[in-house]
Amino acid sequence: MTAPTETPARAGYRALWRRVPQELLFLLLTLPVVVIALTVLSTVFFTGIGLLAAVVGIVVVVASLYLARGIGLVELARLRWAGQPAITPPRWATPGEPATTLRALLGPLVNGHYWLYLLHGMVVNFVVGLVSWIVTVVWLSVGLGGVSYWIWGRFLPEDRNDDLHAIILNWILPGTTLPIDPLLAESLLQLVLGILFLLTLPYITHAFTRLHQFAARGMLGAWRSEALQREVADLSASRGAAVAAEDQSLRRLERDIHDGPQQRLVRLQMDLASAERKLDTDPDAARTLIVEAREQAHDTLEELRALSRGLVPPLLQDRGLLAGLESLAARSTIPVRLELQVDPALRLPSEIERSAYFVGAELLTNAAKHSRATDIRLHLALRAVPDDGSTGSPASTGAAGVIWLDLWVIDDGIGGARLTDAHGLHGLDERLHGLRGVLSVRSPEGGPTAIGAHIPLPAARPARAVAVS
Numbered sequence: 001m002t003a004p005t006e007t008p009a010r011a012g013y014r015a016l017w018r019r020v021p022q023e024l025l026f027l028l029l030t031l032p033v034v035v036i037a038l039t040v041l042s043t044v045f046f047t048g049i050g051l052l053a054a055v056v057g058i059v060v061v062v063a064s065l066y067l068a069r070g071i072g073l074v075e076l077a078r079l080r081w082a083g084q085p086a087i088t089p090p091r092w093a094t095p096g097e098p099a100t101t102l103r104a105l106l107g108p109l110v111n112g113h114y115w116l117y118l119l120h121g122m123v124v125n126f127v128v129g130l131v132s133w134i135v136t137v138v139w140l141s142v143g144l145g146g147v148s149y150w151i152w153g154r155f156l157p158e159d160r161n162d163d164l165h166a167i168i169l170n171w172i173l174p175g176t177t178l179p180i181d182p183l184l185a186e187s188l189l190q191l192v193l194g195i196l197f198l199l200t201l202p203y204i205t206h207a208f209t210r211l212h213q214f215a216a217r218g219m220l221g222a223w224r225s226e227a228l229q230r231e232v233a234d235l236s237a238s239r240g241a242a243v244a245a246e247d248q249s250l251r252r253l254e255r256d257i258h259d260g261p262q263q264r265l266v267r268l269q270m271d272l273a274s275a276e277r278k279l280d281t282d283p284d285a286a287r288t289l290i291v292e293a294r295e296q297a298h299d300t301l302e303e304l305r306a307l308s309r310g311l312v313p314p315l316l317q318d319r320g321l322l323a324g325l326e327s328l329a330a331r332s333t334i335p336v337r338l339e340l341q342v343d344p345a346l347r348l349p350s351e352i353e354r355s356a357y358f359v360g361a362e363l364l365t366n367a368a369k370h371s372r373a374t375d376i377r378l379h380l381a382l383r384a385v386p387d388d389g390s391t392g393s394p395a396s397t398g399a400a401g402v403i404w405l406d407l408w409v410i411d412d413g414i415g416g417a418r419l420t421d422a423h424g425l426h427g428l429d430e431r432l433h434g435l436r437g438v439l440s441v442r443s444p445e446g447g448p449t450a451i452g453a454h455i456p457l458p459a460a461r462p463a464r465a466v467a468v469s
Contacts (some may be wrong), residue, residue, distance in 0.1 A: 004256075016202035019083050023205040026082040028134040030212075034129035037071045037121045045118065058105075065108040068118035072220045075125065075212075084213045085219040120219040128215055132208035139197055139204050146194020150187040268296045283361070321353040322346065322380075328361050329378055333368045334411070339379040348405070352455055355435055356407050359428050359453045363409035371413025371449060379408040382457075407453040415447035428453070 041064055048060030080086050090113040108114040118414060274287035316324040322340055329336035347353075360378065367373055383404045419425045419441045429439040435455050443449040 012192050013202070016206055019209075020202050020205055022082050023209045024136070024140070024201075026152055026212075027132055027205060027208055030129040032135040033075075034126045038126045041071065041118060041122045045122070047435075057307070058109075062105055062108050065114040067117055068121045069114060071121045072117040075120075075216055076143060076220055079209075079213055079216055082209055084209065087213075087217050087465050089220065090222040091258055116219045120215065124215055124219060125212075128211060132211065136204060136208060139201060143194050143197035143201055146190040146192070146197065149190035149194070174284065180350050194389075224412075242422075265300060268300065269294065282365050316353060320347050320354055324353070324357045325360055325378060328357070332376065334364075334373055334376050336364065336376045336378050339377060339381075341379070341381040349458060352405065352435065352457065355431055355437075356405060356453065356455060358431065359439075360407055360409065362428055363451055363453075366417070367409060367411045367413065367449070370417075371411045371415075371447075373411035373413035373447075373449075375412050377408070377410040377411065379406070381406050385456075403457045405453075405455045405457055407455075408450060409452075410448060410450045412448050415443045415449050417441055417443035417451065432436050 007051060021350055044067060045064035048057050048064055049063075051057030051060055069092070076087050076089060087120055092111070092113070093107075139449070149251060271289050271293040275286040275293065278286040278289070315327055322342070322344060325340065326338065350354075364376065364378070367376055383406055385402050417425065419429060419439065425439065432439050432453055432455060437453060437455040440452045440454065443448075
């Protein structure tokens with residue numbers, strides 16, 4: 001016989017009680033916080049307004065805006081500490097704009113976020129904080145005072161004529177003369193009131209904390225239009241990086257074909273023409289040229305096959321990324337230890353599998369050419385990252401969010417690899433940037449070298465992970 005499960009309502013009430021300590025402390029500290037914010041901001045701001053006739057007044061007003069920004073960020077940190085979802089602050093500086101003294105001085109005056117932070121610190125947060133503090137203190141005082149009235153109630157004066165229990169009893173039973181012990185009746189009434197107020201305390205603290213969160217999200221958070229602008233800018237940068245990476249790949253393929261198969265085919269054509277001329281006069285020499293031409297054709301075919309693997313390897317198309325990485329490891333001139341911590345049946349979108357395969361092939365080739373390593377580890381894993389609207393760089397694991405594919409190539413070589421322009425790693429970084437991925441390089445002088453490719457997977461095709469790195 002199974003034990004009865006907890007109802008959703010009871011589980012939700014218990015969850016509210018678990019938040020009470022944090023939310024209660026947040027609300028009790030709100031009054032000094034909002035009073036200090038109001039005092040400081042109003043003093044500095046109105047002093048600057050009074051001095052606008054002089055140049056120094058503008059500086060003082062700008063200083064009040066910077067103070068409002070700092071106080072607003074403190075409020076966001078307090079809300080996160082109280083258990084509320086993180087609010088993404090606005091982007092204060094436009095990317096790509098130079099940081100000059102004039103921009104730092106006049107920029108806040110034309111930035112609407114600074115004025116919203118000032119309004120929040122001087123007016124909105126003060127009003128909301130004052131109301132929430134008063135209600136919270138009264139609610140907590142009535143609750144704690146009611147359940148403890150039987151201890152301190154006996155020390156109150158006995159000649160009172162306005163006892164609460166007498167007023168309520170006379171309202172329920174007008175003119176009653178029932179003999180009731182005043183202290184006992186008052187204690188019972190206060191106990192009932194205290195219990196009711198304490199039972200509803202989690203709803204009060206949570207409601208007012210959510211009210212602070214609502215005001216902060218509307219006035220201290222980034223605007224949706226800004227998020228859309230950043231998204232468009234990121235997509236444009238990703239598209240540009242993908243086009244640049246594809247252009248480099250095509251140029252490299254053109255160079256490889258020109259230096260390899262094209263030259264072999266020219267020689268093959270010349271050998272066949274020479275054999276044709278000698279076929280009647282010198283059959284032995286013609287036969288020798290034909291044999292050499294056949295070898296040239298065989299070598300050209302092998303080179304073309306190698307180049308085709310650089311486009312879309314058939315093994316990658318047929319059996320997926322894991323089989324492709326195993327093939328790369330088998331062909332490596334340095335022993336490769338595979339650490340494939342994913343589901344063997346894992347299949348990803350073709351562009352992600354192709355990019356991960358190319359990155360793995362390039363990193364293994366670089367290690368074989370330059371690292372002087374004797375051992376290589378190829379590590380593949382999936383990792384969950386919270387989708388909090390932050391940057392696309394890898395972060396700590398979370399229960400929900402974006403799934404990242406991590407591909408690491410680690411060797412015990414001499415190190416010294418750098419992510420610089422006109423270098424092979426720069427091309428890999430551009431290829432990954434086209435998929436909104438990241439290339440991380442850790443290669444101190446003397447080694448070891450650890451280079452990781454991190455690619456976010458589309459939410460529409462969630463992957464299964466056997467182990468999370």
